[in-house]
Amino acid sequence: MAEPLTFTNVITPLLPIAKDLQAKGLEVFPKLPVVNLSKENFKPGASSWLGTSRKVREALEEFGCFVALYDEVSLELHNAIFSAAEELFNLPIEIKEKNVSEKPYYGYLGNNPLVPAIYEGMGVDYANTIEGTQNFTNLIWPEGNENFCKTVVSYSRLVSELEQMVKRMVFESYGVDKYYDSVLESSTYLLRIMKYRCPETNEKNLGCDVHTDKSFITVLHQNEVNGLEIRTKDGCWIGFDDPTPSSFIVLAGDAFLAWSNSRIHSPVHRVILNGIKQARYSLGLFTFNDGIIQIPEELVDDEHPLKFKSFEHFGLLRYYLTEEGQKAECTAKAYCSV
Ligand SMILES: O=C(O)CCC(=O)C(=O)O
Numbered sequence: 533m534a535e536p537l538t539f540t541n542v543i544t545p546l547l548p549i550a551k552d553l554q555a556k557g558l559e560v561f562p563k564l565p566v567v568n569l570s571k572e573n574f575k576p577g578a579s580s581w582l583g584t585s586r587k588v589r590e591a592l593e594e595f596g597c598f599v600a601l602y603d604e605v606s607l608e609l610h611n612a613i614f615s616a617a618e619e620l621f622n623l624p625i626e627i628k629e630k631n632v633s634e635k636p637y638y639g640y641l642g643n644n645p646l647v648p649a650i651y652e653g654m655g656v657d658y659a660n661t662i663e664g665t666q667n668f669t670n671l672i673w674p675e676g677n678e679n680f681c682k683t684v685v686s687y688s689r690l691v692s693e694l695e696q697m698v699k700r701m702v703f704e705s706y707g708v709d710k711y712y713d714s715v716l717e718s719s720t721y722l723l724r725i726m727k728y729r730c731p732e733t734n735e736k737n738l739g740c741d742v743h744t745d746k747s748f749i750t751v752l753h754q755n756e757v758n759g760l761e762i763r764t765k766d767g768c769w770i771g772f773d774d775p776t777p778s779s780f781i782v783l784a785g786d787a788f789l790a791w792s793n794s795r796i797h798s799p800v801h802r803v804i805l806n807g808i809k810q811a812r813y814s815l816g817l818f819t820f821n822d823g824i825i826q827i828p829e830e831l832v833d834d835e836h837p838l839k840f841k842s843f844e845h846f847g848l849l850r851y852y853l854t855e856e857g858q859k860a861e862c863t864a865k866a867y868c869s870v
């Protein structure tokens with residue numbers, strides 16, 4: 533029987549051609565897969581849910597990411613969260629530096645030789661909870677900032693619902709939905725608010741160096757200034773160049789790769805700011821799981837022999853900070869392969 537024409541088997545054969553052209557110095561940017569996840573399009577149990585789940589799984593297996601069209605975040609909230617980001621980064625450095633955390637990469641990242649000079653990041657832990665966001669707000673604005681707090685919680689809750697929908701779809705698509713609730717229960721959400729200022733003359737335009745995420749899933753959202761690039765399995769760079777207020781990049785992290793016994797791909801990505809005229813702001817909602825992540829036995833078979841041991845997710849993140857972890861090509865493989 534002929535292979536069905538899905539977006540992955542249509543796009544994938546074109547990638548080596550794009551890679552060749554890129555190697556010759558030509559700017560060719562194939563597109564990321566796009567999946568419409570706006571709620572009114574389907575309900576659980578309807579056929580479009582199953583078809584969409586398959587698309588989501590295929591995109592994560594082949595590209596490790598896709599553009600989700602999701603209209604739950606209103607334009608008003610979209611504008612409010614980016615204004616909140618601006619307000620936050622306009623604060624004096626000594627206030628921003630108050631945000632420290634024992635969890636690696638959770639506090640203020642900026643003004644630091646470890647990150648590019650044009651980059652700043654601020655982590656809000658447990659951002660989908662009033663308590664988490666209130667703790668952050670109290671630290672930064674002891675006099676209070678109700679508007680910031682409300683905006684961050686509302687945004688993070690809606691985007692965590694998108695993350696949960698994707699996770700449920702993948703679990704169902706693999707027939708392992710019985711593990712969904714326990715994985716959901718241990719999920720925590722870090723919102724990282726990021727700013728990339730315009731590079732000065734002769735300053736490097738690197739915003740974020742090549743890396744894979746250590747999260748289970750990351751959901752990225754940005755203002756109209758481009759720069760995010762994702763590398764395909766065969767080494768072709770795909771730029772995300774048409775952001776809208778309702779487009780979100782859903783990206784699999786190393787923990788999702790390990791959980792799936794290597795079925796899901798965790799893509800290398802970077803941010804490069806070429807000739808930008810205004811600052812780029814982006815938001816990343818990162819899922820990290822408390823405790824141990826188990827690899828479902830159903831995902832182990834002759835074709836997919838067991839590749840990973842159960843692992844502590846925050847252990848993986850801490851390992852990434854070590855000298856050995858920094859050198860590893862794939863953090864999950866180095867940390868918990870069998
Ligand atoms: O700013 C972006 O779009 C991506 C940032 C990123 O990759 C990260 O924080 O892990």
Ligand SMILES: [Fe+2]
Pocket residue numbers: 743744745801
């Ligand atoms: Fe990333």
